[in-house]
Amino acid sequence: MTAAVTADAAGDGRGGRRRRAAPGWLLGLAGLAGLVALVEAVPRAGLVKERFLPPFSDMVSALADEAGTGAFWRALLETLRGWAIGLAVATAAGVVLGVVIGGLPPVRAATASTIEFLRPIPSVALIPLAVLLYGTTMRATLLLVVYASFWQVLVQVLYGVRDVDPVARETARSYRFRTLTQVRTVLWPTALPYVMTGFRLAAAVALILEITGELVIGSPGLGKQIAVAQSSGAVASMYALVIVVGLIGVVVNVIVRAVERRVLRWHPSVRREVFS
Amino acid sequence: MTALGLLRRALLLLAMPVVLVAAWWVATAGSTDFFWPPLSTILGTFDDTWFHGRITGDVLPSLGRLAAGYLLALALGVGLGVAIGSVRVLRALLEPVLEFFRAIPSPVLVPILMLFAGIGNGMKILVIVSGCVWPVLLNTVEGVRALDEVLRDTARCYRMRPHSRLVHLVLRGASPQITAGARQALSIGIILMVISEMFAASNGVGFTIIQFQRGFSIPQMWSGIILLGLIGIALSAAFHVVETRVLRWYTGLRRAQREG
Amino acid sequence: MTRIRAALAAASALLLAACGGGGGSSDASDKGPATVKVSVIPIVDVAPVYLGNQQGFFAEQKLKLQFETAQGGAAIVPAVVSGQVDFGFSNYTSLVLARSKGLPLKVVAPGNASTGADKKDFGGVVVKAGSPIKTAKDLVGKRVAVNTLNNINDTTVRASIRKAGGDATNVKFTELAFPDMLAALDKGNVDAVQVVEPFLTTGLKNGGRLVASNYVDTAPNLTIAAYFTSQKTAASKPDLVKRFAAAMRKSLQYADQHPDEVRKVLGTYTKIDPSVASALTLPKFPTQVNSAGLQTLENLAVQDGLIKKAPDVKELLP
């Protein structure tokens, strides 16, 4: 069953999206166009005051103004950088610790309760802590990003390691594979889909925390630009930046899915979905 | 299980947390750093800080909003998810729009939500909904789409009525995914409970912690962070109990499949 | 070191290690300009430091400024105390609060002050056009939005009400960020908002009515905010602090005398619309701390129950 692969994160339809026919694609555009029209019409019709929700066209022209400034691009870069570093650190730490903890039953037993204890601690609870540690620098936000996305990866890797076919593991052991070889040939291939699921979830979480951190703490990036626009009363700019953030999220999601599909092309879980 | 085995289990369960807490205690004992008070000081303020009026004044309002927002998000996510998962046209139409909104961090939406919902509890609940609804919605869509073809056919053959098809086939069939989404939503909900109280609040755990931080009442702030952690743990444990009940069939099925 | 140890205790050791240790800032050395980190809130009030930097006043003192912006004083104080940044900007009440908890802070230069002119200040209480609220006294029993609870703005609004002869304890303050206030006022979520520029100008332009200038009502020429450092920095780098204070004073003076340039510099670090920037009321930029005003704020903090005992004002002042 493919359900196995996504037991926790639940299958985010690696399958269906691809099979979408051309009309579906068009419908999607229609949906977006509808949203745009709505945002244009609601303030124009006076349902919401323009200075609180400007029409879409105002947002676009504000966005064009933004795109003409160096500050915007620097902020964009800062955001992407913080996101990428945080995601990389969280993924690396999550995979390594996940394999170690999951691969060694005694360690797993000893840490299980701690992980269950620490995981639900909300990352925003750490904001004061992050500020105390790192002030309003990028590092404060990085701490939040790493903390939040780390669990996504770790938990998935633990699921993945647990899912290793006992027969395959026994086989490997009976052939006296060295530990590293075991990890490489038995553990890793099984855990890979889970790692990718964790990575995908982490990528989304990391971006959200990056922006939240910038917004709340004031570390450099698009989130801070939003805060600045907000505290200057530049409503159209604020919405323009929010749109940018949303678009980045969509792009990140698309890219990560593409990467996932590429990495897992050989994997039965994907192959099965393709044929199903 | 023997007494010894039980002891072993308890030891495994508690050893690491105890060691960590002890490490924290020792490391901060005698700390003079203003922002890192000794753990003993923090715990010393815990009772004074939280158990004299703040449980009903702050903790319960927070939890109430969380519950309202979370349940609303569940209902909305499952309802929309079933509709979108079942109707292909709807899915195609809404997918990009939903992807876009999902990618916008909820804190950014707060000022916008304020325009529509004011600054009262309604706004805070909406903030929680705006973040919690996505994992539930997307997982429900996938769960509904992943429903077994044969099972669907079976339901049709036996002429199950729409209502009972929804209850006994679609919702139950998608329940593993819905639960997974609900679990993610819960942790997001706690985060947003705190974040929503950063804006226009006059009570709540998050509000209080931030007031402590702004007022430089650092041990109290720490006690708040610990309280948040405990709330998170308690809710996660409660969820686990519900999940185990709801998904008992699923765990059994999966085990059977793995062994078979 | 305790910081790192405590972090370990908080069980995020791994994560912290991965992120590296905390940052510090360079010492004042004789050769070349010393880099100093200044943490400010990107609002009108801090225009002088940006303007002074532009004018080269800091370079004259062999200082190279590096700005870090934060959303509020609450984030700036710890950064200054822990040495993440050398100087910070915060309102007086926050500093008094911090000092009363024993945080080792030292004011190095004033930040900004009320204009002292009633209804012509850079901040005030605004109501909707048709509101029955005419004076500060009418605020009794009403919902008033302030940007942070238990801080300078609610205490000064209370002072305003007292001055007008109202019962200041009977006001419902709601915490709301400045940018969200006008919308909330418009929707009737609150009855009055305490705003500062540029929202004051925007609010009035959109039909709001000014009912009180709370800073003016509190004390004559009330100093609102200040630049500060930690006692540790003040003790270990007295020269650096002196140079910063000197450049700061020069910047404040220049800013006070060149309002047009202040309006222009706003565009470099905020997104305030130029038309609003040219119309808004600028605060005064005094060069001397008004210790009487500071004492007033302290007394208000005690009176309104923010702190139990007022710290000695002298401890804070340079």
Add this chain to the structure above:
Amino acid sequence: MTTAPTGAGTAGTSTALLDVRGLKKVYQGRGRSVEAVRDLTFAVGPGELVCIVGPSGAGKTTLLRCVAGLLDCTSGEVVLEGEKVTGPPRGMAVVFQEYGRSLFPWMTVRQNVERPLKEKRVPKAERRRLVDEALEAVGLAKVHDSHPWQLSGGMQQRVAIARAVAYEPHILLMDEPFAAVDAQTRADLEDLVRSLWQRLGVTVLFVTHDIDESVYLGQRVIVLSNSPTVVLEEVRIDLPDERDQLTTRAEPRFAELRTRIYKLVQQAKDGHRPAE
């Protein structure tokens, strides 16, 4: 032989319970269409047990899904008890090949059997009786509180059969129901179907790819051509109604029929079709 159906051999007459006339099914894909079933005409009389065999890919499942009303046919019609089938008709039960997927895993065995009766609004006491009898008949009375996945494959298929039987259908469709169980279980299940059919007098349309099975079970075997499918030939199974695994399969007549059908299926595989 007591309640043996008497309608045997009434194919094509107006007394037929199930009438399939000129059934044609073309799958419309993007840019191409596949003709799965070309022209199928046959009838099943009341109380008859008819087997359908054909080579792999002969469109057996398509045919069955059309008959069951799960699939719209492109042209032609399926008439059940004088009514044209447009959706799953009343009075019909289906047993699918994938027993693991046709039972509701979140229901107990009893709930699985009971569900369709609840849908039919059968009164409680009556429901109870039907379920008990059905479970008794398939030998599962003891495990009614288990979940399907706790049972072996053969037992799961018995649950599906019990569910179908309890539903009291006029016609029972079986789609290769025993293809996925082991040989021993399969023989038991074949006998179960025969005995249930004889006892209850229900009409059975049994699709299989197993030639022996079709001969052993059926009164009549319809051999399909390869795709696009037409009826290649109908074979009457003139074996005595009392059948059992040992003696029946040892009879020379059984061997003859088996050989005959085997040859037909071979021909079908080779692309032989009746004169068109």
